[in-house]
Amino acid sequence: MASAPANRIAIWDWPVRICHWLFVLLIPLAWWTAEEHMFDWHLRVGMLMLLLLVFRLIWGLIGSSTARFADFLKGPGSVLRYVRGGWPRRIGHNPLGGWSVAALLGVMMIQVGLGLFATDDDGLSYGPLNHFVSYETAEQITELHEANFNILLALIAVHIGAILFYALVKREGLVRPMLTGRGEAAASVEPMRRVGKWRALLALFLAWAFAGWIFAGAPL
Numbered sequence: 001m002a003s004a005p006a007n008r009i010a011i012w013d014w015p016v017r018i019c020h021w022l023f024v025l026l027i028p029l030a031w032w033t034a035e036e037h038m039f040d041w042h043l044r045v046g047m048l049m050l051l052l053l054v055f056r057l058i059w060g061l062i063g064s065s066t067a068r069f070a071d072f073l074k075g076p077g078s079v080l081r082y083v084r085g086g087w088p089r090r091i092g093h094n095p096l097g098g099w100s101v102a103a104l105l106g107v108m109m110i111q112v113g114l115g116l117f118a119t120d121d122d123g124l125s126y127g128p129l130n131h132f133v134s135y136e137t138a139e140q141i142t143e144l145h146e147a148n149f150n151i152l153l154a155l156i157a158v159h160i161g162a163i164l165f166y167a168l169v170k171r172e173g174l175v176r177p178m179l180t181g182r183g184e185a186a187a188s189v190e191p192m193r194r195v196g197k198w199r200a201l202l203a204l205f206l207a208w209a210f211a212g213w214i215f216a217g218a219p220l
Helices: 014-035 039-062 076-083 095-115 135-168 175-180 197-215
Strands: 006-010 182-186
Touching (some): 039 095
Antiparallel strands (some): 006 182
């Protein structure tokens, strides 16, 4: 039986795509500013990462259908079903890829969270929440901050490997839809369900307010 003809439908909204590509830019920039001891810029990059992560968390609750965590965070049964090839064709993250995204976001949140309390070797540059901990504790947090980056790099390598696997083995391009927002799918597949732009503005306002409060030292 011939397969249903494919058509181009909406898959990813612009907030998801902007967050994704800014993460691609900011993670190596954070590494470079730290390696070059440009701690003022490292702090700025970290605060922008914080804003994006908070925005993405909020967008995962109120955003378009494929952006929502409820859409792609499935239980072990769904993951096993996907691995065995029994998962139905649909857009967005598959159950395995969804948990990969959750792991990346989680490790990035840990990385940024540790950086808020970290300090440099001389104690002259430090995160905006450093005043809540002792110098010795800040040194330990800084070591964890550096170690956690290696975990982040490992997850990024797995992510890139999955993209290459889909491109070379399954002949499915994952990069273009993340650039254009659209991709090919069977005519029976439901496209992304959009939400009002006011939700993106609300999420951005809340993320900006939270990041600004943290940058100010989280005053009570």
